[in-house]
Structure formats: structure tokens, C-alpha cells
Amino acid sequence: MRTLNATDADKTADLAEAVRAAKVAATPLKIAGGGTRDFLGRRVVGQVLSVSGHRGIVDYDPAELVITARAGTPLSEIETALDAERQMLAFEPPRFGMAGTLGGMVATGLSGPRRPFTGAVRDFVLGARVLNGHGEALRFGGTVFKNVAGFDAFRLMAGAYGGLGVLLDISLRVVPKPRLEQALAFDMPGAAARAWVTDLMRKPVPLSGAFHDGTRLHLRLSGGEAGVTATARALGGETEDLAVWTRVRDLTHPALVGKPVLWRIVLPQTSARPDVLHAPWDQGGGVTWLQADHVDPAIWEIAKAHGGHATLFRGGGDNIFQPLEPAIFSLHQRLKAALDPAAILNPGRMYEGL
Amino acid sequence: MLDQFDPQLDPVFASVPVARLVEVLGPLLPANGLISSVEGLRPYESDGLPAYRSLPAVVALPETVAQVQAVLRACSAMDVPVVARGAGTGLSGGALPFPGGVLLSLSRFNKILEIDPQARTARVQPGVRNLAISEAVAGLGLFYAPDPSSQLACSIGGNVAENAGGVHCLKYGLTVHNLLSVELVTMDGTLLTLGSAATEAAGFDLMALITGSEGLLGVVTEVLVRLTPLPDIARVILAAFDDVERAAGAVAEIIAAGIIPAGLEMMDGPALRAAEDFAHAGYPKSAAAILLCELDGQAVDVAEEIDRVSALLTAAGATDVRTAKDEEERRRFWAGRKGAFAAMGRIAPDYYCIDGTIPRRALPRVLTEIGRLADAHGVGVANVFHAGDGNLHPLILYDANIDGDLERAEAAGGAILELCVEVGGTITGEHGVGREKINQMCAQFSASEVTAFHAIKRAFDPQGLLNPGKAIPTLARCAEYGGLHIHRGEMPFAHLERY
Numbered sequence: 001m002r003t004l005n006a007t008d009a010d011k012t013a014d015l016a017e018a019v020r021a022a023k024v025a026a027t028p029l030k031i032a033g034g035g036t037r038d039f040l041g042r043r044v045v046g047q048v049l050s051v052s053g054h055r056g057i058v059d060y061d062p063a064e065l066v067i068t069a070r071a072g073t074p075l076s077e078i079e080t081a082l083d084a085e086r087q088m089l090a091f092e093p094p095r096f097g098m099a100g101t102l103g104g105m106v107a108t109g110l111s112g113p114r115r116p117f118t119g120a121v122r123d124f125v126l127g128a129r130v131l132n133g134h135g136e137a138l139r140f141g142g143t144v145f146k147n148v149a150g151f152d153a154f155r156l157m158a159g160a161y162g163g164l165g166v167l168l169d170i171s172l173r174v175v176p177k178p179r180l181e182q183a184l185a186f187d188m189p190g191a192a193a194r195a196w197v198t199d200l201m202r203k204p205v206p207l208s209g210a211f212h213d214g215t216r217l218h219l220r221l222s223g224g225e226a227g228v229t230a231t232a233r234a235l236g237g238e239t240e241d242l243a244v245w246t247r248v249r250d251l252t253h254p255a256l257v258g259k260p261v262l263w264r265i266v267l268p269q270t271s272a273r274p275d276v277l278h279a280p281w282d283q284g285g286g287v288t289w290l291q292a293d294h295v296d297p298a299i300w301e302i303a304k305a306h307g308g309h310a311t312l313f314r315g316g317g318d319n320i321f322q323p324l325e326p327a328i329f330s331l332h333q334r335l336k337a338a339l340d341p342a343a344i345l346n347p348g349r350m351y352e353g354l
Numbered sequence: 355m356l357d358q359f360d361p362q363l364d365p366v367f368a369s370v371p372v373a374r375l376v377e378v379l380g381p382l383l384p385a386n387g388l389i390s391s392v393e394g395l396r397p398y399e400s401d402g403l404p405a406y407r408s409l410p411a412v413v414a415l416p417e418t419v420a421q422v423q424a425v426l427r428a429c430s431a432m433d434v435p436v437v438a439r440g441a442g443t444g445l446s447g448g449a450l451p452f453p454g455g456v457l458l459s460l461s462r463f464n465k466i467l468e469i470d471p472q473a474r475t476a477r478v479q480p481g482v483r484n485l486a487i488s489e490a491v492a493g494l495g496l497f498y499a500p501d502p503s504s505q506l507a508c509s510i511g512g513n514v515a516e517n518a519g520g521v522h523c524l525k526y527g528l529t530v531h532n533l534l535s536v537e538l539v540t541m542d543g544t545l546l547t548l549g550s551a552a553t554e555a556a557g558f559d560l561m562a563l564i565t566g567s568e569g570l571l572g573v574v575t576e577v578l579v580r581l582t583p584l585p586d587i588a589r590v591i592l593a594a595f596d597d598v599e600r601a602a603g604a605v606a607e608i609i610a611a612g613i614i615p616a617g618l619e620m621m622d623g624p625a626l627r628a629a630e631d632f633a634h635a636g637y638p639k640s641a642a643a644i645l646l647c648e649l650d651g652q653a654v655d656v657a658e659e660i661d662r663v664s665a666l667l668t669a670a671g672a673t674d675v676r677t678a679k680d681e682e683e684r685r686r687f688w689a690g691r692k693g694a695f696a697a698m699g700r701i702a703p704d705y706y707c708i709d710g711t712i713p714r715r716a717l718p719r720v721l722t723e724i725g726r727l728a729d730a731h732g733v734g735v736a737n738v739f740h741a742g743d744g745n746l747h748p749l750i751l752y753d754a755n756i757d758g759d760l761e762r763a764e765a766a767g768g769a770i771l772e773l774c775v776e777v778g779g780t781i782t783g784e785h786g787v788g789r790e791k792i793n794q795m796c797a798q799f800s801a802s803e804v805t806a807f808h809a810i811k812r813a814f815d816p817q818g819l820l821n822p823g824k825a826i827p828t829l830a831r832c833a834e835y836g837g838l839h840i841h842r843g844e845m846p847f848a849h850l851e852r853y
Contacts, residue, residue, distance in 0.1 A: 086612060119531055123531050144713060144743070144745075144783070146780075149787055150798075151811075153806065153807075176613070199472075227651065227655040266552045268552045270472045307551050328546060
């Protein structure tokens with residue numbers, strides 16, 4: 001089913017030993033993969049624990065719709081393997097450079113434009129093997145889609161920024177590539193576009209992307225030939241190159257670059273938007289990308305007041321993620337202590353004191 | 355039969371007199387909100403797994419979130435265990451009362467609070483029935499996708515606790531994929547909102563952790579579910595095979611061809627014959643196995659996929675491939691499948707339903723092996739299952755009136771579950787561990803993994819009062835039972851990587 005690469009290696013024993021030693025010495029560890037997502041989250045001061053040598057696809061059987069790989073495996077290697085079988089990762093993870101790894105993708109839990117139509121990273125994680133803060137390798141979940149034995153600690157690892165365990169191996173559910181995709185663009189203001197997209201999403205339309213760049217709405221259709229063609233004809237608009245979606249996914253689209261500060265604001269698709277949040281949006285209006293010259297802390301409150309939360313994607317300082325309610329934060333601390341009692345795994349990457 | 359809790363192997367709590375519980379909890383609940391008479395407790399002695407029975411000290415029936423908070427706070431202060439119960443349709447004994455404890459029924463939380471067609475969401479109380487949501491939003495062109503076979507009766511709170519699946523989850527996902535947020539009361543009475551009306555919330559994904567936690571971490575008091583647009587059309591294909599392994603092979607062919615059916619179900623000879631006699635679905639009774647493959651979506655795409663799947667099934671060796679000609683025939687094809695469990699009553703007095711999931715590629719081997727294991731234990735077996743996602747439901751047939759028959763059925767069931775773990779699968783795909791599979795957890799998870807689960811539980815419930823003796827075994831229990839099947843400290847099939 002797969003060819004072994006010369007770089008494939010199982011470093012579980014070395015990594016476990018390093019975590020155990022760090023625990024004994026009470027040395028915080030900064031978990032590192034390809035380094036492409038270093039810019040996300042708070043800065044961790046600690047000894048670098050590199051997972052990038054722990055790599056290789058362990059199992060991939062296209063008929064199972066499941067791939068299992070070590071956390072240090074480059075995301076590009078996984079996508080190449082899937083592509084050869086006409087399969088893909090449904091949640092369309094962004095890439096911030098060729099070195100990005102599977103582990104970093106899961107740990108940061110970021111999903112791309114397809115997310116509201118197909119699901120998030122955590123929806124497709126079937127299982128994970130992780131090192132807890134004692135340096136023990138634990139396996140949560142499995143390689144099958146339906147599995148309700150034990151708590152779903154593997155889903156919890158998606159977006160936990162390594163604070164609950166060092167990811168070793170991850171099993172992901174994959175999906176067939178759509179037989180046809182088509183990109184369309186429309187001249188339409190943001191508010192009207194969001195209302196239209198919301199209406200479209202009430203119907204079984206093969207939509208797989210809805211991005212507004214500030215002046216134009218970009219839609220992507222994915223599915224069977226007949227359905228996509230018929231829908232494209234019904235929607236109208238102007239056909240454009242699908243490459244625009246790679247730029248939206250990787251945040252290299254011109255509407256998303258230029259200023260030092262970039263907020264990622266996640267709001268309910270239908271919530272009211274104050275003027276200050278009028279900015280390019282993706283994911284059908286669920287994610288607003290707001291650029292600025294300076295960090296305005298009022299954004300946290302505005303996001304919360306509109307039923308969502310904000311993250312300082314670029315240009316943040318000490319506070320990067322939306323502040324949590326005290327009861328929720330204390331639950332986070334107790335969970336952290338449950339899996340990493342010595343607080344050595346990426347301490348403070350998400351919040352101070354976590 | 356493992357229906358009694360064992361003080362050596364399960365959590366133990368100091369007994370609190372019933373009179374004391376009544377005195378403390380009575381004032382916190384509405385009139386008729388507390389039951390303590392034995393005849394009043396009897397209806398709560400078991401859930402959908404009636405072979406397991408025990409009586410709680412009292413049943414509490416709160417009507418408001420504040421009452422739930424007050425009851426949990428009071429039980430926490432008295433160190434009294436609490437078992438939450440929805441509709442009581444669970445198949446793993448998850449709502450089995452803990453003797454001496456409080457059974458907390460959420461049956462009065464039965465309102466749909468808000469439907470937002472634009473946002474495609476419904477805000478519901480936990481006691482609302484699964485199907486009631488789809489019925490309430492059908493006129494808006496929407497539905498709630500997860501459809502466990504008990505959807506007529508089961509409650510959404512129980513669905514969250516079990517991460518319920520169903521026929522459609524291959525395409526539409528499990529409960530966890532169709533939730534936006536839950537309100538949860540922890541044992542100390544704190545009300546938390548996990549998840550968000552937006553697609554994600556800040557911090558750890560606690561809502562995903564809560565889903566499927568079998569009532570061990572908190573009590574769900576409100577759920578915001580995601581609704582899905584109804585497909586334009588749904589059509590079903592019935593394919594007959596004269597060989598079970600060929601039918602299993604056809605399942606892999608369909609998936610490998612890049613088609614994700616809305617449902618892909620399989621029944622073997624004994625199951626399909628019982629179902630046909632019961633429901634007159636139109637199944638070919640001479641077949642060794644049948645597949646039901648449902649395709650839904652836009653009409654033009656479905657027509658195209660029906661052709662592709664029909665050709666694949668024929669190429670895979672199907673002896674007969676039929677597409678339901680109209681909605682009436684489609685309903686009949688499904689009626690046989692949905693009535694399959696009930697139909698078993700015609701061929702055996704009792705059956706024991708197994709719920710393991712395996713990788714699809716292991717289907718042919720496991721089906722053969724299940725037949726061998728049933729023969730070896732002297733029991734009959736019929737297979738009805740969600741083939742598309744490898745979720746098996748072997749029904750082990752027995753007669754409870756024959757001495758030793760239930761024990762033989764349980765032994766065969768245990769052996770089948772261990773086989774599922776051996777081939778890289780799991781002991782439960784959708785029914786939950788509950789009380790029923792507590793010992794098999796020790797075959798699937800190591801002592802450190804079980805310890806981690808307990809640590810996660812303590813983060814929510816430090817006293818261990820919520821649903822004790824369920825879902826996560828004590829280490830003492832694993833020492834007693836888990837070692838049985840691990841020979842010389844080695845997992846079977848040690849050469850296979852396990853995830």
C-alpha cells in the first residue's frame with residue numbers, strides 16, 4: 001500500500017525518554033515540528049523537543065478512507081499520497097510553508113475554507129497516540145470511524161497546541177476528491193453576499209467555499225459533474241481559476257496581507273456585524289479576517305458580544321487567544337494537570353498559566 | 355451476568371439513608387419530583403439492556419436547570435453518586451442505576467426551545483426525542499442527521515452522552531459532528547457552556563470531549579444542534595449475493611470508487627430471512643447476504659451514482675441488483691433492515707447484540723470467524739450491520755430459559771469483541787461501553803490509558819460521583835479481568851500497530 005521512505009523512523013522511545021527526563025528536571029519543553037506554525041500562539045520558553053524525525057506514513061489503505069502517520073511527517077507527503085489515490089483531507093488545512101507537519105496541523109487545529117461544508121480537523125481525527133507529561137505513550141481512539149470506547153481525548157488534542165500531550169501518531173479519516181470543482185466570482189457587497197450564501201446553505205447545493213475579499217464574493221462548487229455544472233449555471237457569476245482557493249486557504253490572498261496585525265474572528269454565520277468587523281471573510285461568513293496597524297483590545301469584547309471569539313493571528317503580543325470565562329479556564333487548568341501534571345508540555349502556548 | 359456492582363472492583367460510597375436523601379433533595383425539587391417508593395423506582399431499574407437491573411435509592415425529576423444544579427450540589431455535599439438518564443433506550447446499561455444513589459431523570463426537559471432556519475440550528479432540551487427535531491424542521495427543508503435506530507424514542511441528551519450514530523453517519527457524521535454547543539452542569543453545580551453557536555469556541559475542544567462521555571463528566575441540560583438541508587432525492591439499491599465474503603468485498607469496492615453512500619447496510623442469510631418473514635420487504639430469501647446502498651443528494655448526481663454503484667455491484671459478483679422503483683419500495687427495503695432486530699424474535703427467544711467496529715478490509719475474515727466462534731460456543735448468530743463504516747452488529751441467538759445459554763451467548767460475545775480489537779477495531783462503535791462492556795475496556799486500553807481516563811474524569815468530577823462503575827473500569831477490575839486475554843503480557847497480534 002505504500003513505499004517506505006529512507007527518512008521514515010519511529011522515534012517514540014527517544015521522545016518518551018526526553019519527556020521523562022524533562023519531567024524529572026522540571027524543564028519546560030517547546031514542542032517543534034517543521035516550524036511553520038511557530039508564529040501561532042504565545043511564545044514558549046523551553047528546551048526544544050523536535051518531533052520532525054518521527055515521521056512516515058504508517059498505514060494508508062484508500063478503501064478504508066483512513067491514513068495513519070507519524071506526527072513529524074510533512075503534510076505535503078501526506079497530501080501527495082492521498083492525491084495519488086484521488087483522496088484528500090476534507091478540512092483543507094492551511095499551509096504556511098513546505099516544512100509543515102501532520103503534528104503541527106493537528107495541534108493548531110486550523111481548518112480551511114471547506115470547514116463549514118465538510119467539518120473541522122477534530123471531526124476527522126479518528127485516533128492519536130500521544131506522550132503524556134509522564135512520558136508514557138497513550139493511544140486514544142483508533143483507526144475506525146465509529147468508536148465510542150473511552151473518552152475522545154484524541155479530538156481534544158486537535159487545537160490544544162501540544163499542551164495536553166506530544167502527538168506521536170495520528171489516524172485521520174480522509175474523503176474522496178470531488179469529481180469536479182468549479183470557482184465562481186460575483187461583484188457583491190459583503191453583507192448581501194453573506195445573506196445570499198446563508199440562503200444557499202439552506203439547500204442541498206454542492207458548495208465547498210464562500211469567501212468575500214472586500215469587494216467580490218468567491219464561491220467554489222465541488223461534487224459530481226452533473227450537479228456542479230447545473231448549479232454553476234443556475235448561480236451565474238464569472239468563472240475563475242481554482243487557484244484563488246489555495247491563496248484563501250494559506251492566507252496569501254491579497255485581501256489578507258499587508259498590515260502587521262491580523263485578527264481571526266469566528267462568529268455565528270448569521271450574527272449581526274458592527275462596522276468595525278466589516279472586513280474580508282471566509283467560511284461562508286463564519287470567519288472574519290480583520291487586518292489592522294495596531295492591536296485594538298476592544299476586538300475581544302466585540303467578538304464575544306456577537307457570540308464568537310477572536311484570535312490574534314499575526315502581530316499579537318502576550319494575549320493571543322480569546323480570554324476564557326473563569327470556570328472554563330479553571331477546567332482547562334485541571335485538564336492540563338490531569339495529562340501533564342508537571343506542566344512541561346508547551347506551557348503557556350495558549351494562555352498564561354496553562 | 356454482570357448486573358451487580360462489585361465493591362472489590364467498582365467504586366464504593368458510604369451509604370446515605372433514603373430518609374436523609376428525601377429530606378435533603380425533596381425541597382430542591384418540584385412536587386412529584388422525587389420518587390422513593392420501591393414500586394415507583396421499578397420502571398427505572400434498567401435501560402434498553404433489560405438483563406441488567408438494579409434499584410437506585412431515589413429518582414429525582416427536576417424541571418429546571420437550577421434544580422439540576424441544586425440536586426448535584428447537594429449530592430456532592432453528601433457524597434452520593436448520581437446517574438443521569440434520558441429516554442432509557444441505551445443498549446449498554448449506561449443508565450443502569452447505582453445502588454444507593456440518585457437516578458436523575460431528564461425526561462421533563464422535553465422542549466424544543468428555538469429553531470433558527472437561517473442559521474440551520476435548533477436549541478433543544480436534553481429530553482427532546484431525536485426524531486422530534488427532524489419532524490419539527492422538516493417543513494423548513496432541514497433535518498437532524500444522526501439517526502440511531504431508536505430515534506423514535508431516544509433523547510438528544512442520551513445521544514450526546516453516547517455520541518450516537520445510525521444508518522446515515524457514514525455520510526452525515528456522528529452526533530459529535532452535528533453539535534454546536536452544549537450546556538453542562540458539573541457535579542459541583544457549575545453551569546458551563548461548551549462549544550459555541552459559531553463553528554468553534556476558544557480554548558480546548560471541550561464539547562467534543564463531552565460528546566460520548568457517557569454521563570461521567572457532567573449532566574447535559576441544553577443542546578444546540580446543527581441541522582442539514584434535506585437532500586432533493588434519496589434512492590436505494592438492493593443487491594443480493596450468494597456469498598458473504600463477496601458482499602463484504604463489494605462494500606470496499608464502492609468506497610474505493612470514491613462514493614460515499616448515505617447508508618450502506620449488510621444483512622447475512624439468517625438475518626435477511628428473518629427480516630423478510632417479519633417485514634415482507636422483498637428480500638431474496640435464497641441469498642447468502644444482501645447489501646442496501648442508499649444514495650442521496652441532487653437528483654442529477656444521484657442518477658449518475660445509481661448507475662455507477664449498480665455496475666460496481668454487478669462486477670463484484672452480485673447475483674441480483676435492484677433499485678427501488680418508487681418511494682414505497684424504498685420504504686419497504688428499509689423496513690426490513692429497521693425491523694431486523696425485532697424479527698429475531700421469530701427465530702430465537704432472546705438475542706444479545708454486539709457492537710464492535712472493525713476496519714472494512716477485515717470484514718470477510720471477521721464474518722467467517724464470527725460464524726466459527728458462534729459454533730464453538732454452541733449458539734446461533736445473525737449479522738445485521740452498518741457495513742459502510744465497519745460497525746458490526748452480530749446478534750447472538752439464545753434462549754434465557756435454557757440453563758447456561760445466556761452464559762454461552764455472553765462468552766461468544768466477549769470473544770467476538772476481542773477479535774474486533776485484534777484486527778485493529780473497537781469494542782463499541784455506537785452503543786457505548788456502559789456497564790455491559792466494562793471488562794472489555796481492559797482488552798482495548800492499557801493501564802496507563804485507563805489511568806489517563808480517570809484523570810480526565812477527576813478534572814470534571816473529583817469525587818467520582820457521576821455514573822460510577824460505567825464506561826471506564828477501575829484498575830482493580832482490569833487486574834481481575836483484563837489479564838485474561840493477554841498472554842504472557844503480550845497483546846495478541848503484537849506485530850500490528852495499534853491506534
